[in-house]
Amino acid sequence: MIEENVSLPRIHYLNSHYGWKSWLLTTDHKRIGLLYMVSITLMFFLGGFFALLIRLELLTPQADMFNADTYNKFFTLHGVILIFFFLVPSIPATLGNFLIPLMIGAKDVAFPKLNLLSWYIFVIGSLFTLWVVAVGGIDTGWTFYTPYSTTFANTHVIAATLGVFFTGFSSILTGLNFIVTIHKMRAPGLTWFRLPLFIWSLYATSIIQVLATPVLGITMVLVAVERFAKVGIFDPALGGDPILFQHMFWFYSHPAVYIMILPSLGVVSELISAFTWKRVFGYKFVAVSSLMIAIFSFIVWGHHMYVSSMSIYAGMLFSILSYLVAVPSAVKVFNWTATLYKGSVSYDTPMLYALGFIGLFTIGGLTGLFLASMGLDRHLHDTYFVIAHFHLIMVGGAVMGYFGGLHYWWPKMFGRMYPEWWGRLSALIVFVGFNLSFFPQFIIGYLGMPRRYHVYAPEFQVLNVMSTAGSSILGVGYLLPLVYFIWSLRYGKVAANPWKAKGLEWETASPPPPENFLEQPIVTEEAYNYPTRPAQPVKHGGKLTGGFAQPAGTAGKGREAEVV
């Protein structure tokens, strides 16, 4: 969809100031969002590179490219980099930073300097990690299980845990900033139930970031202390308890899964609405489900520990709670599907990502139910079934949502369009490559191949080859946007609101002026208040009759969504 007669605004946040200082010392949330975007893109391709090396080694059952230690370092770095330095900050720190003030009609976030500080903290944490990569890596797995990490590993555990520790503060400060911003800086008339669903999901995410991340920070410090000073905390040889570590680690790391996926759920709500020109069905249910997910996410961590000798009664409690957390996720999927009903569905690139997201998130979520079952987890625990499940959620879910969001708001950020044809192609390649990578892993997992094996039984080979083939397709799918996004910065067609989407962020110029809005916006309507046309009359002779292209305003609000 290309708009006619659009020109870039004369002054916007990108050209209002020049020079490296204007970027490195900026307090503009939009510029900080872009700083994050550049940083995490670097981390994304670094972590993805390790993924490709892992898949290459797994082409054959023998160890032919890398030895055991090298492989162990690769999967550890893959996990640490992509989880702590890409997925956790991905949508909140880039799209969230850029969009929250725009979506709520504010000039900036509540604490602009704190926002810049959190980027610097993130960079410090990243530098620790890059240093670890440069000097020889770490081989504990991203889960840092004790006592291996504290006593037995001979790699750079302390530096890596400190990197994660520092990055945690970046996450906490960002979450704090968002919570205050959403509470205190909404435009007049923008009540809670008029907020875009993206804001609701980021609000829920921020709560998790603020409450759970400190526990991870403490745990990482305790690992470093035990390793450095031989204080018995987790290592039973020193009088510690290794299971305590797992409780503390998963107390953060399960909610962290929702830090990664909740923002994507918010993005998809925006996309589904924008590309059906329709209010999201069951708006309040979708909004509240984000909060429910955030609350429940804190009390399900034990489902990672069914076979760790935890009491079976504790296991049962964690199991039933894990099923309950699936309900609000299911509610979202059903509501998105219902939103398509009688919508005006277009197939632009962001929508392709969103539709792919719904399918993969559904399957990813449903396979999570298998793992939440104590009886089945006894077989599936630590197999490739788990790997496939969480990659469906984190790559099929979180990354697809991030890419969908990037494509959707790209013209908002830079005032230019990426090439649509290439965009659709990349969405298709990502979807195909993704499925080929991870579906064979469900079968490999049920067959019993454990994770973190660089050599494996020969009967698993064919499925592993399929998975590796898929991952190389996936790699191409991720490289394409990198190329055409950069291309579009200069050569893309100028665009302001190519989707004719609703929302405060589209009310201002693209790219927005440094102060976001020239006048304080005042909100008088619900989110996603798209005009509708009257219900379609019956078909005649196979042709639809009745007015397409009714002038806007004929029908007012989409009343069907008025629930609660």
Add this chain to the structure above:
Amino acid sequence: MMALTVSTAHFDRLVTAFRVPLFPEQASTHAPNVDALYFFMLAVCGGVSISIVLLILFFAVKYRRRTPDQLAEEAHVPIALEWAWIIIPSLFFMSFFGWGAWLYFQDAKAPQDALEIACTGRQWMWKFQHPDGQREINTLHVPVGKPVKLVMVSEDVIHSMFVPAFRIHMDVIPKRYTEVWFQATKPGTYHMFCSQYCGTEHANMIGSVIALEPHEYQTWLNGAATGSLALRGEALFNKLACNGCHTGDAEARGPYLPGLYGRNVQLTTGEVIVADENYIRESIIKPGVKIAAGYDNIMPGYDGQLTEEQIIELVAYIKHLGKKYDQFEPVAPPTAPAPRPAGQDPDQTLPIGNVRPSVPAEQVPTPTSPAATPAVPGSRPTSN
């Protein structure tokens, strides 16, 4: 028709050539139960996934934007739908939970008559000790049709015992016993994996479970024995002079051990606990943690002085004690070594006992604590 047959045959050849298994073997009594739940969930979740994907595709095509400014249609969808898709999935989720929890709960405790085999995990091998003293590394011989309980402990980091064909899985933790049990249903050789990442050679911490018909198992047992665990435990008990204090006399400085296993023990704190394997183990390596009421905290700890295998032997000895020390009737070690069962690969079944038949009591380290002093009754200071 002809062409179809040919292509099917071709496909079969292809599949055989690549040997692509799609489903793991079922070789234990757990396996069919686990798979039944798996297929139930697969049917429900698969049905839901396919329905949602089809519905999305249907809506996306039917309601596609046909002209560039076509608006969405007014639609009236009842609110009841929201509650329907909250409540109905919840009911299904609860059925998944109930079934899974029941399955787990039912299989959590091993049957009373289970054959007990000790398992020690270490970087990067699995060691097994059978009750009659047979030892194996990375290979475990078990009889078909009899429940087998593995009592497991790690010497270093956390490992995890995983036998896919049996659908069992349990972490193996340093300084703490964990249990898992299974009953093999058909003879064969099955993968045994360590599934908890444990360092460099994690992927090579693998082995085989060899399920044998009971008579073959008996033959194997006879060929691999070197003295029962409990007998070796007794030798160790005497060598460490434990009998100096745990005498059973009126003025004994340590509690009387016969009949202890499985009994309630009152502690000096007033707490009452069951004397299970973990309690006995802890009382050997860290006796001061839980002191039986009426006794002083005078026993030296053996932490770091005994190997996990030696602790297993001591625990086995204490478990086997009857009402009195002299009532101890250990399983007699098989005396007539039988030839190795035919058809077995000697490399795979290499029992340590055959290679190194010495009694492990000789390997007792010389601890620096008073426990190492010769066992002359009364000559020792107050070691419980």
